[in-house]
Amino acid sequence: MxxxxxxxxxxxxxxxxxxxxxxxxxxxxxxxxxxELVIPPAGYLIYQKQMNWIGVIAxxxxxxxxxxxxxxxxxxxxxxxxxxxxxxxxxxxxxxxxKGEDFFLKHxxxxxxxxxxxxxxxxxxxxxxxxxxxxxxxxxxYTAFGAGIWVCILAYIGYFVGDNKDRIxxxxxxxxxxxxxxxxxxxxxxxxxxxxxxxxxxx
Numbered sequence: 001m002x003x004x005x006x007x008x009x010x011x012x013x014x015x016x017x018x019x020x021x022x023x024x025x026x027x028x029x030x031x032x033x034x035x036e037l038v039i040p041p042a043g044y045l046i047y048q049k050q051m052n053w054i055g056v057i058a059x060x061x062x063x064x065x066x067x068x069x070x071x072x073x074x075x076x077x078x079x080x081x082x083x084x085x086x087x088x089x090x091x092x093x094x095x096x097x098x099k100g101e102d103f104f105l106k107h108x109x110x111x112x113x114x115x116x117x118x119x120x121x122x123x124x125x126x127x128x129x130x131x132x133x134x135x136x137x138x139x140x141x142y143t144a145f146g147a148g149i150w151v152c153i154l155a156y157i158g159y160f161v162g163d164n165k166d167r168i169x170x171x172x173x174x175x176x177x178x179x180x181x182x183x184x185x186x187x188x189x190x191x192x193x194x195x196x197x198x199x200x201x202x203x
Contacts, residue, residue: 012041017051017059024060028067028147030123035064036172039151043158056155057148064116064147065140068126072139075130104132109142110190114183116146119176153179 012019020042027033039060045051104111108129115125129139153175161167 012038012045017055020056020059021063021066024063024151025067025070028064028123028126029070035060035150035154039154040158040161040172043155044161045158046155047159053155057151060151060155061144061148064151065144068116068143068147069140071124071126072130072136075127076133079127079131101132104128104134108132108134109138110187112139112142113146114186116143117150117179117183122146122150150179 012023015022020038023033023038024035027035027038039056042051042056042060046053046056112125112129112134115121126139126143154172157171157175161171
């Protein structure tokens, strides 16, 4: 793993920002390439003054967005017709799908934003967004917003930790916990706001 991390540092240094964009595009699709192995080496190169913050954050976020749009497109053009036609054979009736679609249309913004911050979810949150045909501009905004925050965190880790693989993974786990706590608080605030809004509309 250390050899692979060293190779990534060298590769990113050679390919530059286009390399970050390409690797984050792959990471944001369903291919299992952890962002923890892409952005921290770029953060280390910022420390070495071979890259800058704006370039790393912009290319990392752009790559994440492009990968998410790739999944979004797959869901629209392949997933939706498949589920509507064959979902009943897998326990997903058209009625269940419609309910899920209604939920995501109502709460897709916060779902997309939070999904980009949670490990194991960020790679797949684009699929329900595409299946439910979430507004494309909103999808891009909340995807880029969430991805940008995570890229900043990982670049910060790489800047201060360097190319120490064990420390990178340790700090990534710590920050993942912090992010999950923050997301839980955000969801609680959102639920409170949504219920309050519903009460006002009822009155």
